[in-house]
Amino acid sequence: MVIWGLNTSPNCCLCDLELEYRDHLFILCEVSTAIWNMIFSRLGYSHLTLTSWTSLQQWLSRKDSTSPRTLKRLAAQVTIYSIWTERNKRLHEGVMATPESTFKLIDRHVRDVILGRRNRKNFMNLMLCWLRHE
Template identity: 50%
Template sequence: MWLVFLNCLPTRDRLSRWSTNTSPTCCLCGAGNETRDHLFLVCHVSASIWEHVMHRLGYQWHGFTSWNAFTDWLCTKDNVTPSTLKLLAAHTTVYNIWAERNKRLHDGAVTSPAGTFEMDFSRVQ
């Protein structure tokens, strides 16, 4: 998770700057450049996963607009969800979005956002 917060993951946008043979296009949606903010927050596939997560946590959710908005949400204490559960859900979701991205990129395997969410939270009941 530290690599995500530091924006040091080898996203396709970063890899394309290092190599001319890599397309910067998002592996999940194919609609934008795969930056950290796009991949984990803005991409319609990730946004759909977050929608499931936020609904399960009890939030009315309209999307994160930036990494700063996401971290602000993580740090905000509220009466909806305990802080520890919020952090655990965020870490799990980010990890599984990255895993889904890697499955699509390296194995050609595709899981729906609902399927990714179910894999994330199937044990948390």
């Protein structure tokens, strides 16, 4: 936003410790990292750490036996959207949520999407996978 000439702080709205750029905001920020750790735990990954946007893309494209790719992609989409929403709430409304409360919102969104598509082939068993490591 600073590059576009907007009069705003260049620091991350989540932690105010680093400059805000894509990898920091969505992957490396301590707030984002805490949220991702909860997501990974829910998906059954115990030792997964993202280091960049590229590592996120690689994880999403990799097929593995821990979690279905459709669920990983759904969780990642909702997580990125939620981190961006949290950033905007802090910037524009001065309202801050904890990573735990953000995760609860992510959990609700993921459940709603799965329930709304439960009759589609790719979504039939996703709720069991999402809740398996609750």
